[in-house]
Each structure stands twice: as C-alpha cells, then as structure tokens.
Amino acid sequence: TVARLQPLMSAFLGPHGSKLTRLAVLRHTQPVRINFGSLYTKGQRDLAGQSDHSRPRATRMQATSVGLSKAEVDSLVQDAVVWANQHGMVVALKDKSFVNPDMAVIHAPLAAFPVAFPKNRFMQAKAVMPLFNRVIDAVAADEEYLEATLAPAAKFDDFTARLLQLLRDSRPARAARADRELVLGIHRSDYMLDAPSGKFLQVELNTIASSFGCLSSLTSRMHRYLAARRGKVDVSRLPDNPAIQKIPEALAAAAAAHGAPGGAVVMVVQPGERNAYDQQWIQLRLWEDHGVRTLRRTLADIAREGTLGGDGTVKLTCGTPVSVFYFRAGYTPTDYPSDVEWQARELIERSNAARCPTAAYQLAGAKKVQQDLARPGVLERFTPSPSVAQDLRQFFAGLWGLDNLEEPDTRDIVARALADPDAFVLKPQREGGGNNLYGSQLVSRLSDPVGLSAFILMHKIRPPAQRSVLVRNGEWAEADTLSELGIYGTFLRRGKEVLLNEEVGHLVRTKRSDSNEGGVAAGFAVLDSPYLHD
Numbered sequence: 037t038v039a040r041l042q043p044l045m046s047a048f049l050g051p052h053g054s055k056l057t058r059l060a061v062l063r064h065t066q067p068v069r070i071n072f073g074s075l076y077t078k079g080q081r082d083l084a085g086q087s088d089h090s091r092p093r094a095t096r097m098q099a100t101s102v103g104l105s106k107a108e109v110d111s112l113v114q115d116a117v118v119w120a121n122q123h124g125m126v127v128a129l130k131d132k133s134f135v136n137p138d139m140a141v142i143h144a145p146l147a148a149f150p151v152a153f154p155k156n157r158f159m160q161a162k163a164v165m166p167l168f169n170r171v172i173d174a175v176a177a178d179e180e181y182l183e184a185t186l187a188p189a190a191k192f193d194d195f196t197a198r199l200l201q202l203l204r205d206s207r208p209a210r211a212a213r214a215d216r217e218l219v220l221g222i223h224r225s226d227y228m229l230d231a232p233s234g235k236f237l238q239v240e241l242n243t244i245a246s247s248f249g250c251l252s253s254l255t256s257r258m259h260r261y262l263a264a265r266r267g268k269v270d271v272s273r274l275p276d277n278p279a280i281q282k283i284p285e286a287l288a289a290a291a292a293a294h295g296a297p298g299g300a301v302v303m304v305v306q307p308g309e310r311n312a313y314d315q316q317w318i319q320l321r322l323w324e325d326h327g328v329r330t331l332r333r334t335l336a337d338i339a340r341e342g343t344l345g346g347d348g349t350v351k352l353t354c355g356t357p358v359s360v361f362y363f364r365a366g367y368t369p370t371d372y373p374s375d376v377e378w379q380a381r382e383l384i385e386r387s388n389a390a391r392c393p394t395a396a397y398q399l400a401g402a403k404k405v406q407q408d409l410a411r412p413g414v415l416e417r418f419t420p421s422p423s424v425a426q427d428l429r430q431f432f433a434g435l436w437g438l439d440n441l442e443e444p445d446t447r448d449i450v451a452r453a454l455a456d457p458d459a460f461v462l463k464p465q466r467e468g469g470g471n472n473l474y475g476s477q478l479v480s481r482l483s484d485p486v487g488l489s490a491f492i493l494m495h496k497i498r499p500p501a502q503r504s505v506l507v508r509n510g511e512w513a514e515a516d517t518l519s520e521l522g523i524y525g526t527f528l529r530r531g532k533e534v535l536l537n538e539e540v541g542h543l544v545r546t547k548r549s550d551s552n553e554g555g556v557a558a559g560f561a562v563l564d565s566p567y568l569h570d
Contacts, residue, residue, distance in 0.1 A: 091520055101343065109148070109505060112262065113512045119261055123252040124317065125563075128310045141313065144251050145562035147546050148505035150259045150274060151519045154229070154565050156276070157236045158542075161227055161523045164431070165539035166425060168225050169527040172243055174418035175405060176219075179203060181417075182405070188439040189404045189465050192487035195369045196402065196465045198378065205394045206385035212510055214531065215347060218390035220290045220360065221397055221527040222246055224326035224543065227431065228497040228520050239430040239520060243401030244367045244393050244467065248563065249524055250317035252543040253280035255563040271569045279524050279541025281325070286320050286526035286536060288326035288363040290390035291359040293530050296349060299359030300329040304384075306365040315364055331356065335371065339380035348388030349383045360390045367398070369512035383526050391530070403463045407435040407492040434495030453493055454482055461494045461552075469560065474552045488533040506562050516549040519564060542566070 043464035120126065120143035129140040175181065180417050183200060190197035210217060224241040224246035263271065287301050301322060303315060319330040331352070335342070341353045350358040361384045365371045372378055385395055399405070409415045410432045419425040436449045453460040462473040464482055474496075480487070504517040522543035528536035547561035 045177050048101065052293040059289075062504045068394035097423060101555070106340055109512060109514075111507065112148055114263065115262060116146060116148055116258060117510060119258050120144060120146060120254070122255070124253055124313060125251055125258060126313050129307070130310055136383070138308075142509060143507070144255075145508045146255060146258070147517075147562050147564040148262075148507055149545055149565040150565045150567040151502055151504065151517075151544060152569055153544070154404040155273075155568035155570055157227075157229065158521065158566055158568055159238065160543070161225065161521060162539045164428060165223075165225060165523045165525040166527075166537045167223060167419070167428060168241060169223060169525045169537050170420075171409070171418050171428070171529060172221060172223060172241070172397060172400050173219070175400040176394065178418070179396060182396065182399050184410045186402060186404055186465075188437075188489035189402070191489060194206060195372075196399075196404075196490070197295070198372070199395055199399055200566070202382060202385060202397065206382060207394065209348070209386040213388055213446070216388075216531050217529075218290060218388070218399065219394050219527075219529050220286065220362075220364075220390045220392035221525070222249075222286060223394055223401075223525045223527070224249075224522045226520055226522045227462070228499045228518070230497045231324070231500040232498055236431065237495075239403055239433075239497065240403070241406060242467065242522075245364045246522075246524065247311060247364065248314055248543050248545075249279035249283045250321075251314045251563055252522075252565070253277045253541060255544075256565045259565050259567075261330065263348075274565065275568060277565070279543075280317055280321065282508060282526065282538065282540030284542070286401055286528060286538075287318065287360055287362060287392070288322055289536055290327050290381045290392070290528055291326075291328050293528065293535060294359035294388070294390055296357040298329075298358050299357045299361055301387075302332050302338070302352075302358050303330055303332050304338070304361060304363045304365050305332050305334060306371060309364070315561075318362075327447070328359075335366065335377035335380040338383065339376045342380065342383055343508050344383055344387060348386070350383065350387045350389055358387065358389045360392065361387070362392045401467075401491050402465050404437070404465060405545070407437050407494075410435040415478060433497055436493040438491055438493060441485050441488065441551060449493060450482055454479055459496055461496050463492050463494055464490060472552065504546055506546070506548070506563070508562060516547045518549050518551075519544055519546045520561075520565065 125146070126141040126145050127137065127144050129142045130137055131140055134140040168324060182203070186196055186200060190200050221243060224242040226242065227236055228239055230237050256274065260271055260274050263274065280343070291299055291301055304321065305312070305315065309315070312342075319332075322328040322330050341348050342358075344350055352358065366381065372381075384391060409418070415429060416422055416425045419428065436446065438446060438450070440446055441450065457475050457478045460478060462478045464471055483489070499518040499520070502518045503514065505512050505514050506517070523539060524541045524543070526536055526538050526540050528534070544564040544566055545561040546564040551560050
C-alpha cells in the first residue's frame with residue numbers, strides 16, 4: 037500500500053521523501069484521536085472575526101503526528117482552500133456577523149488528499165448503476181407492491197403514510213397520460229468496503245435530492261490541480277467525474293422531451309438552503325450549455341404561484357410553463373410544515389411536467405423497500421433475468437424487516453442486535469442524515485416493540501480506516517477516517533420509452549472513523565475523491 041501511495045504523496049507534498057513515506061504509512065495505521073466535530077462551529081466563529089480579508093488563511097487547530105511539518109500541511113491546505121473558493125466549490129456561511137449573511141460563502145468541507153480506493157470496486161459500482169436505475173423504475177411502476185410493502189411502516193410513520201396517500205390521490209390524473217408520462221430519476225447508490233468480510237456493500241439507494249454532484253466534480257478537479265502543481269502523479273488514477281455536466285444534461289433532456297416553448301426547470305428547494313451553490317452550478321450549466329432557464333421555488337411558493345391547466349401544464353404567476361420539477365427538498369417531514377406544501381406536491385404529481393422524482397420513485401427509495409428487495413425472490417421480480425438479480429445481490433448487506441416480531445427469524449435477529457448493538461444500524465424511513473440509531477439508542481428503541489415496523493435493521497458496514505487531512509471552515513485536522521463512495525445515475529422515460537439511462541459521476545465522502553453518520557451537509561463528513569489502485 038505504501039508503494040502504491042508513494043507517487044501520490046510525492047506529487048502533493050513535493051521533495052520531502054523521508055516524511056512522505058511516514059505519511060503514507062500513517063494513512064493506514066496509528067489511530068490519532070482528534071475532536072474534529074468541534075472544528076465546525078469554532079472555525080466559523082474564527083473566520084467571521086478576521087479583520088484582514090486581503091489574504092486567505094488556513095489555520096491549524098492543533099498539532100498532528102503525521103511526520104509532516106505544520107508549515108507543509110498549512111501550505112497544502114491553503115492551496116486547496118484558495119482553489120475551492122476561486123472555483124465555486126463553496127457553501128453558504130450563514131453567519132449573522134456579515135452584512136448580508138445569505139451572500140457570505142466559505143469553501144465546502146474537503147479532504148486535502150484523495151483517498152486510496154480499489155479500482156475494481158469503483159468500476160463495479162459504475163457498471164451496475166444503469167441496472168439499479170432500471171430496478172427503481174420497475175419498482176415505482178408496481179404501485180400495488182409499494183403500497184403493500186410500505187403499509188406496515190405507514191401504520192406508524194405519518195410521512196410515509198402521506199406519500200402513499202399522495203400516490204393514490206394522483207393516480208387518476210397520472211393514468212390519463214400514462215402513455216406520455218415523463219419521469220426523471222437522478223439517483224445515487226452509496227457503497228462502503230466492508231473490511232471484516234472483504235465485500236463491497238450498498239449503504240442505500242437515493243432517489244430524491246441526491247446532492248453534491250457538482251461539488252464532487254469540483255473536488256476531483258481540485259485534487260488533480262494540487263497533484264499537478266506539486267509534482268508528478270499518475271492522474272489516470274484520479275478518475276474523471278462528469279456529474280457537473282451530466283446531471284444538468286439529464287434535466288435539459290427532460291425539458292426538451294416535455295417540449296413546452298420557454299419551459300423552465302423549477303428547482304424545489306428548502307428556505308435558507310446552505311448547500312445552494314451545489315444547486316446553483318446546475319442552474320448555471322443548464323443555462324450556459326442548454327439555454328434552459330431554472331427557477332428556484334419552495335413548495336409554499338409553488339402552492340401560491342402555480343396553476344394547473346386543463347392540459348396538465350403548470351404555469352407560474354410570471355407566465356412561465358414548467359417543464360421539469362426537480363426536487364432538492366421534499367424528502368423530510370419538516371419540508372411540509374402545513375397542508376399548503378402537500379397541496380403543492382399534489383399539484384406537481386398531477387401535472388404533465390417531468391418530475392424528479394415522482395412520488396412513486398421517492399417511495400421506491402424507501403429503506404423498507406431496500407430491505408424488502410433483499411428478501412429471496414423479490415428483487416428477481418424487478419430485473420430482466422436471474423443473472424442480473426444475482427449481479428445486484430452481491431452488493432446487499434444484511435437487511436431485516438421488523439414487521440412481525442413473533443416470526444422466529446425476526447425474533448432471533450432482534451435478540452442478536454440487542455446482544456451486540458455495535459454490529460447493527462436501526463434505520464427509519466428518513467433521508468437527509470442524522471436519523472439512524474446506533475449503540476445504546478438502538479438498544480433503547482429495539483426494546484420497545486411498538487412501532488418497530490417503521491424501521492429496518494441493517495448489518496453495520498465496517499470500512500477500513502485510512503489517515504486523512506480534513507479541512508472545514510479554513511482549519512485542518514488529521515484523523516483516522518472512513519470513506520463512502522456514491523455513484524450517480526440518470527434515467528429518463530416517456531411512457532414506455534426509455535430516453536436516457538446512464539452512470540454519470542461519483543461522490544466520495546470521508547468522515548472521522550468514530551462518526552456513525554456520513555452526510556456532508558449535515559456536518560459529519562467532507563468531500564473527497566478516489567485515488568484508484570489495483
């Protein structure tokens with residue numbers, strides 16, 4: 037491993053041969069415990085208080101033991117932060133000490149070095165993404181299956197129940213245009229290497245608001261820049277990441293398929309979105325590359341401004357017809373604080389615009405569906421052949437439903453989880469990070485049988501730890517880390533005709549090894565990119 041990483045570290049660090057060897061070793065050994073979680077708020081406060089804005093500074097929270105001088109790491113981190121700020125790899129700062137907090141930005145959380153990742157696993161994940169796109173579409177088309185599978189969860193989960201009701205209420209309008217219905221999927225399948233088993237396992241399959249595609253492309257470019265600036269490296273091991281072009285391309289294709297003159301993409305967003313700049317990159321590329329206009333609206337905005345015509349076309353009060361509704365919100369109950377937001381969602385479902393996602397696609401990405409597909413014979417219903425199902429099953433971790441606690445297998449797995457909670461994760465029907473239960477929280481919830489059908493139990497994947505330099509809010513910390521690979525896919529269908537089905541890029545999120553959650557926007561992880569090795 038050290039031999040494989042030597043050229044990479046040389047490229048990033050320059051002529052410090054004796055020191056870079058120690059760093060390569062340290063990326064895989066010698067755990068160092070640093071309280072990285074505390075850096076976020078402190079770094080934000082420090083940056084807000086700087087009086088000299090003429091020169092960007094990367095500040096150091098505490099000393100590390102990687103064998104590099106502080107000045108060397110400071111220099112590398114400053115290069116990374118400057119590149120990120122100059123190239124729009126940023127998030128909103130939301131610091132009230134600025135004159136206009138909504139306009140203040142800071143670099144996105146990032147890793148100073150790419151993470152070593154096996155090339156064969158990376159290529160496997162890319163190859164199967166179009167197959168997972170097809171599975172999502174097939175599952176979403178079987179609404180009877182969705183209702184039956186999610187009914188136990190909906191009994192105790194109001195959000196799932198409301199989405200199922202939306203599916204039923206919009207069914208007549210959707211059936212009337214079934215032969216020309218436009219559905220767009222922008223999906224992301226997330227994976228981790230499992231060190232104990234040697235397997236490569238799927239964490240989840242995201243069907244709504246799959247974020248960070250654009251910033252992940254910029255992260256790949258940043259790591260290539262740093263490598264080129266500091267020496268020679270085999271850049272073919274830093275794979276291209278076209279998500280920043282391909283995701284807008286899919287949205288533009290959906291707008292073209294809709295065909296309304298002057299039709300716009302309406303990006304459905306949350307009020308006060310901190311990750312707006314990842315979204316704004318899509319807006320920019322849609323206009324500059326495809327001439328398609330984007331309008332940002334909350335669900336409440338759509339309810340107030342949208343009118344559904346007799347032909348199914350939604351027009352806003354500005355007179356613009358909507359060709360595509362692209363959701364970067366709507367995945368959590370807090371996005372629906374009143375019936376107004378649900379009215380907007382029903383208007384969207386009843387419209388003839390391409391929806392990304394439809395309610396059915398969103399439900400197809402539910403944790404309960406993921407678990408049910410892993411049961412013997414279920415996935416095979418939604419694949420063209422047993423061999424395709426077998427190809428996909430190799431990525432499934434252990435997944436168990438909790439619908440019937442009296443069933444012997446369910447009773448046994450619950451007993452195992454209570455006896456060894458660190459080997460499992462308890463997952464509700466939620467997206468967005470910070471929702472899963474681990475350890476003592478898992479034990480507490482599993483000990484109460486009421487409402488457990490709203491959860492699934494999953495084998496906890498244990499990736500191999502590596503050493504990384506994590507940069508957040510201008511400060512860096514070196515720590516043992518775990519990484520998660522996400523592969524983006526786009527899928528567009530009109531009626532029964534598939535217009536697009538592609539794998540379109542990747543995302544790597546790296547977090548401290550002692551953190552259970554892995555979301556960047558939720559504050560748990562940083563953006564990274566893979567350095568592929570054989």
